[in-house]
Structure formats: C-alpha cells, structure tokens
Amino acid sequence: MAEIIELKNAGFSAQNRKILQNVSISFEASKATAIVGPSGGGKSTLLKLAAGLLVPDQGGEVLYNGKNIAHMNRAETLEFRREAAFVFQDSALWANQNLFQILELPLRIHFPEMTKKEREKRIKSAVAEAGYKKDLGVRPSQLSMGEQKLIAFARAMLCSPTLLFLDEWTESLDETARDHLVNLVKIRRREKASILFVSHDLRTIKDVADDVIIIVDGTATFATSIDLIVDNAVF
Template sequence: MTTFTIHDVTKTFTNGEVEEQVLNGINLTLQEGELTALVGASGSGKSTLLTIAAGLQRASDGQVQFEGNNLIAMTQEEIRKIRASKFGFVFQSAHLVPFLTVEDQLMLMLDVSESKMTKREQQAEVTKILNMVDMNHRKDAYPSSLSGGEKQRVAIARAIIHRPKILFADEPTASLDSKRSRDVMTLIRDLTKTLNITTLMVTHDEEMLSYADHIITMKDGLIV
C-alpha cells in the first residue's frame, strides 16, 4: 500500500544574488513495510530530500503527499503535529537526554506524541518496545553508561514507541563500527517489517544497502 508520495519536488537556495537548485523535480513513492535507501555523493541532494519529506524544511515547489495531505501546503503547527504523532526519526547521533533513564526517554516521547494511553499502558508499551530492541535489561541506565550501539538501539526504540507510520533515518550507522552497524541495520529492517512501517534512510555506506528493499541513487539533485 502506498503511504507517501513525493511529486515534482524542487528546492532552491539563495545565497546573495546566486541561486542554487539542490533538487530538480524529484518523484518518489514509498510503500508500507519497505525500507528505501537514498544514496549518492555529498551534495547530491539526498539529505535535503529527506528533510523535506520529513517536514523539517519546505520545498520550493511540488507536493509531499501523506494521508491525503500535502505537507508543503500545511502550516508549521499542522506539520509539527504530524511529525510528533506519525513520524519517527533516527539520526547519526542518538541525541538522548543525558539526565533521563532509558525507560524515561521513551515515556517522554509518548508524552510528546500526545499518547492517549494511561500511564500503566505506556509502561507496558515501553517494556514491549525495549524487548524488541533487546534493551529492557538496561531500562534504568543513563546514556553515559551505554555503548554507542546501545544508545542507537534506544534511539530507535524512542523513534518507534508511538508506532509512527513513517521512519526517517539519516546516516543511522555513521558513528558505529561495522558489527554494530550491521546489528542496527538488522534491527531497522526487522522493525520495518514487523511494525509495517515505511522507512526512508540516507546512507553513504554501501554495505548497508543490502538491508534495503529499494535503493535510490541521487546525483546533482536528480534521481538516476
């Protein structure tokens, strides 16, 4: 089932009197339960495309269609609500809150997403998700005591705790060694299938492409 469509998206940046077109009419369709990887050289436009798809910046023209809405035409508040409730994010750095335990990181995300669950239901959901990422035994730990791989597992758990429709992953393995990178990619792939999430990932690591259902190569703001 199609859940996300990018149609004829362009992005132009202005630096003084100079205009630079970073995206040149991008068309892309994403499906439920599939992981799509965006690859390309630095400056190819892949990260710009990801941030536009995620509503983190606006396109200059085109449409980003999600659940019948064009994100480009929505207000910032409308986009914020969609990001909080329907989107999940994993970045190169885990960005965990240093003074919160692993369990509390996820509880906070449920509060931010305006979860309708009771506290008891939230705690049960946190336990379930932490078991899925093999981190429930570390639920009382603080980020300073976690390894890089463990931090990224918690970041993934936080990104999916509210059961988002779309997961955006920007270089999720860039700060990890090869073994931990494979572990994280296996986890992202498996969660995409198990939870029927639509995942869009930017990566520069060709070894990670084997985990993707689709590979989109970008060059000079175009899909090639």
C-alpha cells in the same frame, strides 16, 4: 502504485547556497527506498524534506498521501507525526533529559491516556527490542554513539510507526547490533511499513532496499539497479 511521499520540484537552500534543486521523486508505500550519494551531497536534507522536518524554500512541495505536509492543520500534523518516525544521523537525543524522560515524551504526546505504568512497560519493551540493556536513568552524553543510535531507534519505534525515516541508522554499531536492527527493519518492511533510509553501508542497502535513489550535486534520480550502485560505489 500508491505513493506515500512525493516531492514535486522541491528545492532547499541554506546560507544562500542551493543544497537541493528541483527534486521530483515519489516514494512508494510499503517499500524500502535507500538514498545514497557522496558526503555532503544532500541526503539528510532530502530525508528531512520528505519527512516534513524541513520545508522547501526554493519552490515546490512535499506531499504525504497526496496532502501538502506544510499545509496540514494541527490535528493532521499530529497524526502524521505519530505515523511517521525519524532516526536522525546524530541520534538527536535531548542533552538535558535522561533516557527514560526522552523516551516518555512521544508517548505523552501521542498517547496522553497512557498511565505511567503503561508507558514504562512500552519503553522497556522498545529498548529491549532495540538491544539496549543498560540503565535508562543516564543522560545521552553518558552513552557511546552506538548506544545513542539504539535509543534513537527505540524512540522511533515507540508509537508503532507505519512510515520510517532512517538516517545512517546503522552507523557506529557493531556487526551484531547492525544485523539486529536491519532484521527489525526488515520485519517492519514485511508488515508493510514504508521505509526511506540513508546509508553508506553496502550490506544494509542490499539487505533492505527495494529501490535506490542517488543524489549528486543537489539533484536526485532513481537508480536503474541496486547492483549498478554497488558495483560503482556511488557513495
């Protein structure tokens, strides 16, 4: 069993409140793991810790392929950021940029040798794949929440990641768009990508997850079975 991400006794606090305590969890490579639990339980915080976007401040460490993410040098961090993509719960699109500029940024960083034409081609193909059909010249505030999710998803896929962190990635989407994005993730899963996702949506969890982790009161444990979670509606 190859572990791609491992949290070892990781804890995190904000404003003197412990949000996650002593979390030790391993995520297997090439599997899809769902993180479930009540609102405010710490799911997004756990996902950001696992992705190295937050650093444990209550002891512990987070490893990517055995390496402490917080101790990576610049080159290793850049490589990790290209391999790992994150869809934020609130989409997190730059408010002062248009969609094209937002989507151009990861390509400029990770593929500096790409020409403008190549970037355009890649961006158009990523947004078409995500199912966004409108103008790329507008700013995020001109989009619905669901449309913002599609752009956030397209941005995450731009650099062909092998590790996906998806936080409520089907929230705000209509059924057709949801099914479409679920299918895209299932394809990535079949192509051996590793997927960690947070969702409140039972169908998404059942469709995608190999494993489920439950977070309650800042502690996280593996669920014994997906059906048990679904039957007891732990979220």
